[in-house]
Amino acid sequence: MTADHEAALPRRVGAPTGAPWDSTASSAPPSKRLLASWQRSEEYGVSLESVDPVWAGSVVPDSLFFECGHEVLTSLHRTLADEPLSLMLTDADGLVLNRFSGDTSLLRALDRVHLAPGFAFSEREAGTNGLGLALADRAPSLVRAEEHYSASLCTYTCAAVPVIDPVGGRLEGCVNITTWSRSSAGLLLALAESAASTTAALMLARSSGRTARSQPRGAVFRVQRARLEPAAGTIRSMSAAWTDALETATSAFRAGHTVAAVGESGSGRATLLGQALRRAHPRIRVLTADVPAAEDVEAWLSLWVPELAKPDTAVVVENVDALPAWAAYELRQRATAAVADRPPTAEGGLAWAVTARDLDMVPAPLAPLVGSVVEVAPLRERPEDVLALARWVAHQARMREVDFTPAAERALQAHDWPGNVDELVRVVHDAAGRSETVDVRHLPPAFSTHPAHRLSRMETLERDEIVRALARDGVSVGEAAADLGMSRATLYRKLRYYGVSR
Numbered sequence: 261m262t263a264d265h266e267a268a269l270p271r272r273v274g275a276p277t278g279a280p281w282d283s284t285a286s287s288a289p290p291s292k293r294l295l296a297s298w299q300r301s302e303e304y305g306v307s308l309e310s311v312d313p314v315w316a317g318s319v320v321p322d323s324l325f326f327e328c329g330h331e332v333l334t335s336l337h338r339t340l341a342d343e344p345l346s347l348m349l350t351d352a353d354g355l356v357l358n359r360f361s362g363d364t365s366l367l368r369a370l371d372r373v374h375l376a377p378g379f380a381f382s383e384r385e386a387g388t389n390g391l392g393l394a395l396a397d398r399a400p401s402l403v404r405a406e407e408h409y410s411a412s413l414c415t416y417t418c419a420a421v422p423v424i425d426p427v428g429g430r431l432e433g434c435v436n437i438t439t440w441s442r443s444s445a446g447l448l449l450a451l452a453e454s455a456a457s458t459t460a461a462l463m464l465a466r467s468s469g470r471t472a473r474s475q476p477r478g479a480v481f482r483v484q485r486a487r488l489e490p491a492a493g494t495i496r497s498m499s500a501a502w503t504d505a506l507e508t509a510t511s512a513f514r515a516g517h518t519v520a521a522v523g524e525s526g527s528g529r530a531t532l533l534g535q536a537l538r539r540a541h542p543r544i545r546v547l548t549a550d551v552p553a554a555e556d557v558e559a560w561l562s563l564w565v566p567e568l569a570k571p572d573t574a575v576v577v578e579n580v581d582a583l584p585a586w587a588a589y590e591l592r593q594r595a596t597a598a599v600a601d602r603p604p605t606a607e608g609g610l611a612w613a614v615t616a617r618d619l620d621m622v623p624a625p626l627a628p629l630v631g632s633v634v635e636v637a638p639l640r641e642r643p644e645d646v647l648a649l650a651r652w653v654a655h656q657a658r659m660r661e662v663d664f665t666p667a668a669e670r671a672l673q674a675h676d677w678p679g680n681v682d683e684l685v686r687v688v689h690d691a692a693g694r695s696e697t698v699d700v701r702h703l704p705p706a707f708s709t710h711p712a713h714r715l716s717r718m719e720t721l722e723r724d725e726i727v728r729a730l731a732r733d734g735v736s737v738g739e740a741a742a743d744l745g746m747s748r749a750t751l752y753r754k755l756r757y758y759g760v761s762r
Contacts, residue, residue, distance in 0.1 A: 290407070296585065297383060297393050297585070298409055300624075301383060304383070307410060308409070311385070311386045314379060316355045325425070325463060326349065333360055333435070343362070347359070347361065350391050350436060354384075354385065354391060356377050369415070391420040394422050395434055397587075399554040403418050419438075505521075518632075519633070520614050521633075522616055522636070523617070523638065524638045529578070530550075530576050534576060537576075541574070549564045549578065550579060551580065565595060568594075569599070569602055577615070581622060588625040588626050646677075649681060654692035658696075663696065668700045671707040672688075705727035
């Protein structure tokens with residue numbers, strides 16, 4: 261930190277000396293997250309005195325997130341209209357989308373620091389603040405008074421909670437609640453968490469029957485051998501889209517680059533990186549580390565980062581776009597130190613690779629380390645891979661060859677695989693566990709249908725019940741109709757409507 265910065269921070273946290281924190285001070289020491297945010301704010305060149313306005317233009321309210329968040333905050337504002345609070349919704353880049361408050365003096369004050377619709381207020385533009393920290397770390401944040409980086413924000417206390425797309429897992433934005441610094445902040449964060457949770461729940465309810473993704477749990481495991489290598493006989497052939505990406509990554513690793521594999525979750529990004537590492541460096545030991553929930557990151561880092569110092573070891577860090585900013589900075593520091601301690605080996609300085617949805621979503625502290633980028637196409641754009649992968653998964657499930665009926669093959673190839681390879685593994689593994697020959701009736705109900713339009717939640721439930729009723733061995737259409745409580749004519753009509761094959 262600069263001398264000016266070091267001198268400024270103690271005045272905000274109550275420390276009398278020139279260090280960022282003095283143990284003789286009466287106030288609690290800043291948290292690791294807060295210190296990391298101050299450091300980033302300085303690196304971004306944010307002014308210690310005032311927030312420079314960054315006008316991003318008029319807000320375009322065209323997303324499900326905005327629709328649901330606006331509805332939640334409108335309802336909340338009705339109950340808090342007389343309180344000295346400002347309720348806001350921002351997008352993932354910190355652009356303020358809307359603002360609600362019944363306190364005109366607070367609104368005028370917020371206008372003076374440009375915390376208003378149309379202005380960007382991320383950490384990069386405004387330094388440490390509630391919404392900027394929540395977006396950077398993807399975690400609930402409360403920033404009080406002098407904890408702000410810019411002195412112009414020290415009259416406020418801000419609580420912000422990120423909103424994650426419950427289906428896709430993408431950071432959509434955050435709910436931010438701002439009040440005067442002299443006001444009690446006891447319930448502020450709880451209120452923001454409730455609004456963010458309600459927004460995510462409303463988004464899920466309006467997502468046309470799609471199910472919520474599972475929460476990140478993190479994982480660290482070693483890959484001891486090639487698992488999807490055509491040369492090893494596990495898969496007979498893969499598409500040109502896959503093999504071209506594999507060759508690109510292999511060449512980059514041979515050149516000593518850190519590689520980022522980008523693409524949709526579940527598309528096989530980490531698998532491709534593991535294959536490419538072993539092709540480029542056959543003796544390498546590959547460790548895969550998948551990012552956990554924010555509260556588990558510290559333990560997760562401690563578990564695997566020391567592995568980087570070991571010779572002939574490479575690490576694939578999955579989903580770094582879900583990594584809190586403080587953790588990305590600490591990962592860079594620890595990884596740099598660990599790699600510097602590695603003894604010279606035949607594999608050179610090879611250390612790690614990452615996966616993310618897009619290159620611009622790689623956290624800023626890690627982005628400069630990326631030397632090469634390879635794009636992994638989603639499974640729906642690699643239809644040639646579907647049956648090859650399905651046969652491999654079925655073989656893994658039974659440890660012998662498993663047949664597929666022509667109807668099952670057509671159903672697998674016609675599916676759009678929104679969950680990519682991860683979804684295919686789940687579907688085929690379950691089907692192969694139920695039969696030596698996989699038929700369409702062993703697949704989930706959605707694989708037996710080809711509706712002409714997107715179904716509502718109730719229509720999806722009805723379609724699935726119809727498919728289950730017809731899937732029982734030896735059942736006739738009349739018997740299925742009786743079980744479902746409808747006439748044969750109605751059932752035939754619904755079969756045509758839902759595109760269910762019989």
